[in-house]
Every structure is written in structure tokens, then in C-alpha cells.
Amino acid sequence: MKAQNFVLAVLAFAAFALLAFVPLLAHSASIEVKVWQGGAKxxxxxxxxxxxxxxxxxxxxxxxxxxxxxxxxxxxxxxxxxxxxxxxxxxxxxxxxxxxxxxxxxxxxxxxxxxxxxxxxxxxxxxxxxxxxxxxxxxxxxxxxxxxxxxxxxxxxxxxxxxxxxxxxxxxxxxxxxxxxxxxxxxxxxxxxxxxxxxxxxxxxxxxxxxxxxxxxxxxxxxxxxxxxxxxxxxxxxxxxxxxxxxxxxxxxxxxxxxxxxxxxGELWVAGPTDIIRYIVTREHCKLKLEGNVIKLVQSNDLCKRYASAVTVDVELANGQKGLFSQNSTPLAAQKLENGHYRINMNPAVGDVTIR
Ligand SMILES: [Zn+2]
Missing domain, CATH: 3.20.20.370 (Glycoside hydrolase/deacetylase)
Structure with a gap:
């Protein structure tokens, strides 16, 4: 009986530990396309x-x-x-x-x-x-x-x-x-x-x-x-x-x-109208999604094709990722922010971005 209780206690602890730590272990990456270039206000x-x-x-x-x-x-x-x-x-x-x-x-x-x-x-x-x-x-x-x-x-x-x-x-x-x-x-x-x-x-x-x-x-x-x-x-x-x-x-x-x-x-982005127009339209019409460790276009439309330019994307890394980015197999520069966040500038029309 005692041994049985002990086993139950161990199992209960194991279940608790699993529930408590699974979210941490499975922590996946997430992305946020910034409203303005460089994360300006x-x-x-x-x-x-x-x-x-x-x-x-x-x-x-x-x-x-x-x-x-x-x-x-x-x-x-x-x-x-x-x-x-x-x-x-x-x-x-x-x-x-x-x-x-x-x-x-x-x-x-x-x-x-x-x-x-x-x-x-x-x-x-x-x-x-x-x-x-x-x-x-x-x-x-x-x-x-x-x-x-x-x-x-x-x-x-x-x-x-x-x-x-x-x-x-x-x-x-x-x-x-x-x-x-x-x-x-x-x-x-x-x-x-x-x-x-x-x-x-x-x-x-x-x-x-x-x-x-x-x-x-x-x-x-x-x-x-x-x-x-x-x-x-x-x-x-x-x-x-x-x-x-x-x-x-x-x-x-x-x-x-x-x-x-x-x-x-870092509060303000000062630029000519074309850069700013391209940025706003790209953010709105070249919607990005994260699939596994790949950032890709949800779908390309005509406005995206016509206006696409680089947008600033903040990435929260998944566990085990090192903060290395590449687009079409070419390394993509990234800026290290705090708490496992990285910032990249990517033109969605150029191709998928892979996070490692
Ligand atoms: Zn005039």
C-alpha cells in the first residue's frame, strides 16, 4: 500500500512537472511586423x-x-x-x-x-x-x-x-x-x-x-x-x-x-513619401505568417507585387533557436533586442525567411 502511494505520488509529481514545463519547452517563435520602419512610433x-x-x-x-x-x-x-x-x-x-x-x-x-x-x-x-x-x-x-x-x-x-x-x-x-x-x-x-x-x-x-x-x-x-x-x-x-x-x-x-x-x-522615421508609402502598403498587403521556423507571405496580391519593400519584423525566438536568419539561403542581418527578441528588415517579395 505504501509503495503504491509512493508510486502515485511520483506519478502525480511527474504529471505536474510535465504540465508546468511543457509550455516552456514547446515555446514557439512569434513575429510582429512593426507599424513603422525600425520600430519608430x-x-x-x-x-x-x-x-x-x-x-x-x-x-x-x-x-x-x-x-x-x-x-x-x-x-x-x-x-x-x-x-x-x-x-x-x-x-x-x-x-x-x-x-x-x-x-x-x-x-x-x-x-x-x-x-x-x-x-x-x-x-x-x-x-x-x-x-x-x-x-x-x-x-x-x-x-x-x-x-x-x-x-x-x-x-x-x-x-x-x-x-x-x-x-x-x-x-x-x-x-x-x-x-x-x-x-x-x-x-x-x-x-x-x-x-x-x-x-x-x-x-x-x-x-x-x-x-x-x-x-x-x-x-x-x-x-x-x-x-x-x-x-x-x-x-x-x-x-x-x-x-x-x-x-x-x-x-x-x-x-x-x-x-x-x-x-x-528611435521615435521617428524621417523619409521621402515613396519609402513610407511602400512600407505602409507592404505591411497591409504583403501579410506575413510564421510556419514552423519559416516567415512567409500569406498570399501575394497585386498591391503587394507593386509596392513591396522591406518591412521591420520583430521575432521572438523559439527555444533552441540561435537568432540566425536567412532569405533565399542568403544570410539576413538581424539586430539583437532583449529577451530572445531579434529585429530584421525583410522584403516579403524577395522570398521566405528561415529562422535558426
Ligand atoms: Zn508649386
């Missing part, structure tokens, strides 16, 4: 319109040196038909430095008069959009993927034309009326690549979402993104020059310092 774009246009000399003379000194990347909206040889040579440098160029039409003629919304004669979709793409391609071997219309006004016909262009992956929010819907933040869960919301810089805040009495308008738009985990897109023209609503240099420097600090702390 928010994203931000610095945009300067009217490059090669009249009066925006401060983009080159003042803004770019301030950004380059801090490792920040701008996006430059070209009025491509106005660019001179010296400007093409400079733009080649800017592309090498990682700044994005976007289509701001060939001549900036526009379709609708700002204010009155009266039609403007002379707009031609092919000339203003396609010829600008081709000119930049021929001068720089560079494909622009983003467009902003003059005065951010567009007719439904021109909008449909642009959206059908294979190279265009995104457009700054524009309409043929003023209804306020083009201003604001871009929520990554409710994102429309052809309607990227923005805030336009006005020194007195007249048509901006922000007012100078609440501080630097440029910084307020950055803080709004950080507060809501969103992407904020800042539209400007020149800096310290004769351009339309030119930004004073002290405000611009404070903005650049603030951006650089938030990038350094």
Missing part, C-alpha cells in the same frame, strides 16, 4: 515644392545644407521643365545623397486657379505628367514615384489619369474643391496612397492646421504624428528666400534639430 516627410521654380533658391542655399549636416533626407518637388543644366547636375548629387525627387508637373501651369477654382487653360495630362517623368528619367536616370499637383488642386479627369500611370505609386491629397479633407495626418490603418494628407506651411498659420501662438508650426506637425502614431507630411516652398511663404531660417533649423533628435532616439 511615427513617420515624417520633409517636402519642398517648386524646385527649379522662381524664388526657391533657399532650398539649395539653406535647407539642404541644414538637412545634410544632420543626416536628414528631403523630398524635392521638381518643376522639371524649368530645370537648367547646373540644376540637373546638383540634382544628381541630391539623389546620390538619398533625397527623393517627386513630380510637381512640367511647367506648374495647374488646372484650377487657387482661390476662385476657375479652370486654367493649357493643362495637358501627357505633357505635364508624363513628359516630366520622361525628362527626369532622361536627365538623371531616375524614376519619380510621387506627384503633387500645383496648388494641390486637380480635376477628377487628371487624377484618374495620374492614378493609371504605372510609375506613380502615390499622390499628395488634392481635389477640385476645398473641403479640408486633404489636410491632416496619415493613419497607417486607413491609408490611401493616392491621397496623402499634408499640412502646408504658412508663416501666420492662415491655412495651416497649426498656429504660431502654439509654437513652431513645423514642429507641431511632427508632434502630431508622434502623438497619434501616424505619418505627417510637411509641405514647404523655400527657406530664407523670396519664395511663396518661405520658412525663416531659425524656424527651419529648430525643426531640423528636433527631427534629428527624434530620429536619434
Amino acid at each position: 511615427a513617420a515624417h516627410t520633409i517636402a519642398h515644392d517648386d524646385y527649379c521654380g522662381w524664388g526657391t533658391t533657399g532650398i539649395e542655399d539653406t535647407a539642404i545644407p541644414i538637412l545634410n549636416a544632420r543626416g536628414l533626407k528631403a523630398s524635392l518637388g521638381l518643376i522639371a521643365g524649368n530645370c537648367k543644366d547646373a540644376q540637373w547636375a546638383t540634382l544628381k548629387e541630391r539623389v546620390k545623397q538619398g533625397h527623393e525627387l517627386f513630380n510637381h508637373t512640367l511647367t506648374h501651369v495647374g488646372m484650377l486657379e487657387a482661390g476662385t477654382l476657375a479652370p486654367i487653360g493649357g493643362w495637358d495630362n501627357v505633357k505635364e505628367v508624363v513628359n516630366a517623368q520622361q525628362l527626369v528619367q532622361s536627365k538623371l536616370g531616375y524614376t519619380m514615384h510621387f506627384i503633387a499637383f500645383p496648388s494641390d488642386l486637380v480635376t477628377p479627369e487628371a487624377k484618374a489619369f495620374v492614378e493609371a500611370q504605372p510609375d506613380i505609386l502615390g499622390a499628395r491629397a488634392a481635389k477640385d474643391i476645398y473641403d479640408g479633407s486633404n489636410a491632416g495626418l496619415n493613419d497607417p490603418e486607413w491609408f490611401k496612397p493616392m491621397f496623402v494628407k499634408w499640412d502646408g506651411y504658412w508663416r501666420d498659420g492662415k491655412w495651416s492646421l497649426y498656429k504660431p501662438k502654439d509654437g513652431n508650426i513645423l514642429i507641431q506637425h511632427v508632434d502630431a504624428a508622434l502623438q497619434y502614431g501616424a505619418w505627417s507630411y510637411r509641405t514647404m516652398h523655400g527657406v530664407a528666400d523670396a519664395s511663396w511663404e518661405s520658412v525663416p531660417v531659425d524656424q527651419y533649423t529648430a525643426y531640423a534639430d528636433y527631427l534629428a533628435a527624434k530620429v536619434k532616439s
Whole structure:
């Protein structure tokens, strides 16, 4: 009887031990695709319109040196038909430095008069959009993927034309009326690549979402993104020059310092619109799953194929895994985080990622 009790006790203990430790032994890997690259809280774009246009000399003379000194990347909206040889040579440098160029039409003629919304004669979709793409391609071997219309006004016909262009992956929010819907933040869960919301810089805040009495308008738009985990897109023209609503240099420097600090702390991802658009669409439309020790696409759809780029994935290792990653048999760099977590950047369209 005693021996029997002893056996029962041993069995009970064994069962308890098994139940207690099985979950630990069987601990499997898990993945989390981060909302923003590098696990940042928010994203931000610095945009300067009217490059090669009249009066925006401060983009080159003042803004770019301030950004380059801090490792920040701008996006430059070209009025491509106005660019001179010296400007093409400079733009080649800017592309090498990682700044994005976007289509701001060939001549900036526009379709609708700002204010009155009266039609403007002379707009031609092919000339203003396609010829600008081709000119930049021929001068720089560079494909622009983003467009902003003059005065951010567009007719439904021109909008449909642009959206059908294979190279265009995104457009700054524009309409043929003023209804306020083009201003604001871009929520990554409710994102429309052809309607990227923005805030336009006005020194007195007249048509901006922000007012100078609440501080630097440029910084307020950055803080709004950080507060809501969103992407904020800042539209400007020149800096310290004769351009339309030119930004004073002290405000611009404070903005650049603030951006650089938030990038350094890992809170903010600052990039051109195309990188950010690709990221959001990839995360949404190239859904990933973990099968055993392989990270793979749930299924590929047309949007995934068109926009796919690298997304940041945090991986919690299973027991026994060493934190080595490979994609198509090629080692994939990983950053060791804490508690058995690793961070990788993977483009889902390139192939499955194997964890070892
Ligand atoms: Zn413009």
C-alpha cells in the first residue's frame, strides 16, 4: 500500500512537472511586423515644392545644407521643365545623397486657379505628367514615384489619369474643391496612397492646421504624428528666400534639430513619401505568417507585387533557436533586442525567411 502511494505520488509529481514545463519547452517563435520602419512610433516627410521654380533658391542655399549636416533626407518637388543644366547636375548629387525627387508637373501651369477654382487653360495630362517623368528619367536616370499637383488642386479627369500611370505609386491629397479633407495626418490603418494628407506651411498659420501662438508650426506637425502614431507630411516652398511663404531660417533649423533628435532616439522615421508609402502598403498587403521556423507571405496580391519593400519584423525566438536568419539561403542581418527578441528588415517579395 505504501509503495503504491509512493508510486502515485511520483506519478502525480511527474504529471505536474510535465504540465508546468511543457509550455516552456514547446515555446514557439512569434513575429510582429512593426507599424513603422525600425520600430519608430511615427513617420515624417520633409517636402519642398517648386524646385527649379522662381524664388526657391533657399532650398539649395539653406535647407539642404541644414538637412545634410544632420543626416536628414528631403523630398524635392521638381518643376522639371524649368530645370537648367547646373540644376540637373546638383540634382544628381541630391539623389546620390538619398533625397527623393517627386513630380510637381512640367511647367506648374495647374488646372484650377487657387482661390476662385476657375479652370486654367493649357493643362495637358501627357505633357505635364508624363513628359516630366520622361525628362527626369532622361536627365538623371531616375524614376519619380510621387506627384503633387500645383496648388494641390486637380480635376477628377487628371487624377484618374495620374492614378493609371504605372510609375506613380502615390499622390499628395488634392481635389477640385476645398473641403479640408486633404489636410491632416496619415493613419497607417486607413491609408490611401493616392491621397496623402499634408499640412502646408504658412508663416501666420492662415491655412495651416497649426498656429504660431502654439509654437513652431513645423514642429507641431511632427508632434502630431508622434502623438497619434501616424505619418505627417510637411509641405514647404523655400527657406530664407523670396519664395511663396518661405520658412525663416531659425524656424527651419529648430525643426531640423528636433527631427534629428527624434530620429536619434528611435521615435521617428524621417523619409521621402515613396519609402513610407511602400512600407505602409507592404505591411497591409504583403501579410506575413510564421510556419514552423519559416516567415512567409500569406498570399501575394497585386498591391503587394507593386509596392513591396522591406518591412521591420520583430521575432521572438523559439527555444533552441540561435537568432540566425536567412532569405533565399542568403544570410539576413538581424539586430539583437532583449529577451530572445531579434529585429530584421525583410522584403516579403524577395522570398521566405528561415529562422535558426
Ligand atoms: Zn508649386
